[in-house]
Every structure is written in C-alpha cells, then in structure tokens.
Amino acid sequence: MIRRPETFREKFNIDVRTGHEVVELDLAGQRVLARRLADGEERWEPFDRLLIATGAVPFCPDLPGASARGIFGVNSLQRGIELRRFIEEEKPQRGVIVGGGYIGLEMAEALVRQGLQVTLVDRAPQVMGTLDPDMGALVAEALRGIGVTIYHGESLAGFETSGGRVTGVVTETRTLPAEVVVLGMGVRPDSRLARAAGIPLGDGDAIRVSSRMETGVAGVWAAGDCAESFHLVSRRPFYIALGTVANKHGRVAGITMAGGDAEFRGVVGTAITKVCDLEIARSGLQEKELSRLGLDWVASTIESFTRAHYYPGAGPLAVKLLAEKGSGRLLGGQIVGTEGAGKRIDIVAVALHAGMTVEQVAELDLAYAPPFSPVWDPVAVAARETAKLV
Amino acid sequence: MAREKIIIVGGDAAGMSAASQARRRRPDLEIVVFERTPYTSYSN
Numbered sequence: 001m002i003r004r005p006e007t008f009r010e011k012f013n014i015d016v017r018t019g020h021e022v023v024e025l026d027l028a029g030q031r032v033l034a035r036r037l038a039d040g041e042e043r044w045e046p047f048d049r050l051l052i053a054t055g056a057v058p059f060c061p062d063l064p065g066a067s068a069r070g071i072f073g074v075n076s077l078q079r080g081i082e083l084r085r086f087i088e089e090e091k092p093q094r095g096v097i098v099g100g101g102y103i104g105l106e107m108a109e110a111l112v113r114q115g116l117q118v119t120l121v122d123r124a125p126q127v128m129g130t131l132d133p134d135m136g137a138l139v140a141e142a143l144r145g146i147g148v149t150i151y152h153g154e155s156l157a158g159f160e161t162s163g164g165r166v167t168g169v170v171t172e173t174r175t176l177p178a179e180v181v182v183l184g185m186g187v188r189p190d191s192r193l194a195r196a197a198g199i200p201l202g203d204g205d206a207i208r209v210s211s212r213m214e215t216g217v218a219g220v221w222a223a224g225d226c227a228e229s230f231h232l233v234s235r236r237p238f239y240i241a242l243g244t245v246a247n248k249h250g251r252v253a254g255i256t257m258a259g260g261d262a263e264f265r266g267v268v269g270t271a272i273t274k275v276c277d278l279e280i281a282r283s284g285l286q287e288k289e290l291s292r293l294g295l296d297w298v299a300s301t302i303e304s305f306t307r308a309h310y311y312p313g314a315g316p317l318a319v320k321l322l323a324e325k326g327s328g329r330l331l332g333g334q335i336v337g338t339e340g341a342g343k344r345i346d347i348v349a350v351a352l353h354a355g356m357t358v359e360q361v362a363e364l365d366l367a368y369a370p371p372f373s374p375v376w377d378p379v380a381v382a383a384r385e386t387a388k389l390v
Numbered sequence: 391m392a393r394e395k396i397i398i399v400g401g402d403a404a405g406m407s408a409a410s411q412a413r414r415r416r417p418d419l420e421i422v423v424f425e426r427t428p429y430t431s432y433s434n
C-alpha cells in the first residue's frame with residue numbers, strides 16, 4: 001500500500017523529504033549530509049537520534065551488458081512500474097528470469113500472464129532455495145505446467161545486446177534469446193552508509209543491532225532489510241529481508257527511539273508465496289542449514305488435502321516437517337499445495353516460537369470442519385509421522 | 391531550547407513504521423525522514 005508523503009506530513013506531522021538521498025553520516029558531529037536529487041543541492045542536517053532504514057539492494061551482476069535497456073531488477077515500486085510500462089510499450093515476446101527465488105517465481109508467472117514465452121535460469125540445482133530439494137521440485141513442476149522452461153545449475157555469464165538493448169542472456173552453456181530480462185538473484189543489506197561511518201556489521205554485512213534495534217554506536221538505530229535479526233531456532237544472528245520483519249523492526253526502533261520499552265526477540269524464518277495455483281510456505285531451518293549447524297535430524301513428508309477430500313475445492317498439499325533426533329524438538333517445516341495450504345505454516349511458526357516437540361504438535365487441538373481441513377490436520381499428520389522417526 | 395530531533399534514512403516499511411511509532415509516543419519530537427525515491431511506505 002502506498003501512503004503519500006503528504007499524508008505523513010499533514011496527519012502525523014512527520015517531515016518526509018522524498019527525492020532526498022543521504023550521502024554521508026557524521027556520527028561524531030551528529031549530522032547527516034542530504035542531497036536534493038532535483039538540483040543536487042547538499043545540506044548538513046543535525047540530529048539527536050538517527051535511524052538507518054536503508055533497506056536492501058538487489059545482487060546486480062557486474063557483467064558485460066548489465067546496464068542494457070530491457071534488464072530489470074524489481075526491487076522497488078518504481079522499477080516495477082518501469083517494467084510494466086516496458087512490456088506494454090515494447091511488447092517483448094521472450095522473457096528470461098534469472099534467479100528462482102520467490103521474486104523470480106512471481107515475475108515468471110507475471111510474464112507468462114502477459115503472454116510472454118518465459119525461461120527461468122538458476123545457478124542452484126533447484127528453484128526456491130529456501131525449500132528442501134524435494135519440496136522445490138513440486139514448485140518446478142508447477143512452473144513447467146504453465147509453460148516456463150527451467151535451466152538449473154547454470155550461472156549467468158553475461159548479456160547479449162544490440163544498440164544498447166538486451167537481446168539475450170548468456171549462461172555457461174547456452175544463450176537464451178530475450179527482449180526482456182528480470183533479475184531476481186536475491187538481495188543484500190544496504191549497509192554502505194553504516195559501514196563508511198564505522199558502525200559494526202554482522203551476518204551477511206547486515207547492521208548488527210540489539211533487541212532494542214540499537215546499533216553498536218550510541219544514538220544510532222537500524223531497522224528493516226539493512227539490519228540483522230536473531231534466529232530463535234538456531235540461536236544465531238541471521239539475515240532475512242522481509243516486509244513482515246521490517247515492520248516489526250521499525251515498530252520496536254520507533255518505540256525505543258522515543259524513550260519507550262520494546263524488544264524484538266527474533267525470527268523463525270517464516271515466509272510464504274504463491275506461484276500459479278500453488279501456495280508455498282516455509283518456517284524454521286531447512287536441511288542444508290541443519291547440516292551446516294551439525295544437528296542430527298529426522299524428516300518426513302506427507303500428502304493430504306486442503307479440505308475434507310470430498311468437499312468442493314479440496315486440493316492436494318504436501319507437508320514436510322523436520323525435528324531434532326532424540327529430543328523431537330521441531331526444527332522446521334515446509335508446505336506446498338493448493339489454495340488453503342500456505343497459511344497452515346503459521347502452526348509451524350507458532351510451534352517453533354514455543355519450542356514444541358513434534359509429539360506436542362501432533363496433539364494440538366486444531367480447527368476442523370470439512371470446508372477447512374481434513375479431520376486430521378495435515379500439519380498434525382506430518383508431526384505424527386515425524387515423531388515416529390525421532 | 392531546540393526540539394529533540396530524530397532523523398530517519400529510508401522511508402519505506404521500517405522507516406515509516408518507526409516514524410509513526412515515535413510520533414505516537416512523543417508528539418513533541420521533530421521527525422525528519424529522507425527518502426531517495428518519490429514514494430513512501432508501500433509494503434504494509
């Protein structure tokens with residue numbers, strides 16, 4: 001949702017200066033250097049307290065042709081609008097998406113809907129790297145189902161251009177002709193100003209913060225996609241760039257900057273998206289993270305239905321749960337299925353926050369009536385199956 | 391004495407949530423947000 005700067009000014013007395021870029025922080029002098037982009041005028045602006053909420057920047061490959069017309073990263077509303085205008089005006093026939101994360105998948109579907117012939121390239125052996133490979137395969141199948149061609153395990157090597165326009169995407173093994181290219185290769189925290197000012201950074205160069213969202217420098221806060229979080233399952237600092245987290249960070253930062261008390265305790269890595277008819281959701285740790293942490297785990301995947309199987313609109317879903325071997329502590333979960341599947345991940349998220357075992361999840365008193373669920377909720381069924389392996 | 395002043399760099403989800411919360415608690419604060427683009431918060 002867009003709230004206009006005027007609304008903030010008039011209703012909340014917040015002086016929003018759009019079209020202004022902060023180019024330098026002088027922390028000792030308690031001031032920032034702001035540049036008005038319209039005319040380049042720069043001015044030092046003093047502060048008592050500072051919040052850095054600069055977000056994330058997309059990974060942008062420094063490759064030949066990367067600045068050609070027709071190549072988009074949809075990291076902002078502005079770029080998204082430009083992409084739509086480009087498609088309407090230039091009527092490209094073939095689109096290539098680089099990167100199979102949720103933004104790449106959403107864009108692949110959007111281009112298919114615009115009538116383009118779409119190819120997706122990912123350097124990983126699967127799409128949707130935040131899922132385990134078996135669950136990612138279900139997503140790839142759905143994409144192929146709407147006509148998307150997928151090439152796995154191929155890194156982007158460059159772009160072919162002609163007269164300043166993109167004409168193709170070059171990987172290590174082939175060249176894919178394209179009039180429009182969308183990059184969805186992930187993001188990294190935009191911590192450039194903070195780094196230059198000597199503010200300590202953490203995981204993935206995100207700005208290190210306390211649970212009150214204060215940085216390592218007194219009087220300076222950070223929040224959102226530029227800041228680090230704490231993972232409540234791995235008990236380690238963790239970088240995640242999501243709107244849900246950014247809003248929570250911002251809320252806590254705003255309260256503590258105003259002298260109030262608030263804490264952001266951490267995340268469990270919950271995320272959800274939708275491609276074609278499939279809802280895709282995950283929470284907690286996945287196999288590759290568990291291996292990295294050296295944890296001993298068990299996992300099971302079950303197939304069920306989103307509603308009572310005889311009820312109109314019931315569709316298939318798969319639920320995978322991971323638990324610690326021995327203790328049975330729930331470590332993570334993934335859900336892929338038709339309408340009604342995805343938000344069930346919130347059961348997993350709550351159980352992860354509460355530190356529950358899969359045995360306890362299997363016993364939860366979850367809502368049942370035919371329009372909403374089979375009599376045995378799919379998440380509870382998966383928990384029961386996983387508990388058998390613990 | 392000058393009013394206490396908060397500066398926020400970035401006017402999207404995190405920055406504008408913080409600005410709104412700070413304003414709710416402290417009507418007296420001066421709050422300035424610098425945003426590079428022509429837009430403010432669109433993701434909440």
Ligand SMILES: Cc1cc2nc3c(=O)[nH]c(=O)nc-3n(C[C@H](O)[C@H](O)[C@H](O)COP(=O)(O)OP(=O)(O)OC[C@H]3O[C@@H](n4cnc5c(N)ncnc54)[C@H](O)[C@@H]3O)c2cc1C
Nearest residue numbers: 021022054055224225241242243244246400402403404426
């Ligand atoms: C296509 C897309 C779909 C998404 N879908 C979801 C979703 O479904 N669910 C979800 O949870 N998240 C989603 N996200 C992620 C979500 O948008 C971000 O996590 C969220 O916007 C982060 O908010 P933020 O305020 O930390 O950073 P940003 O939104 O990146 O905002 C940072 C702001 O700071 C400004 N800025 C940066 N540096 C300066 C400077 N030096 N001076 C002035 N201004 C500056 C930028 O212009 C920008 O407006 C999506 C993101 C994209 C791109």
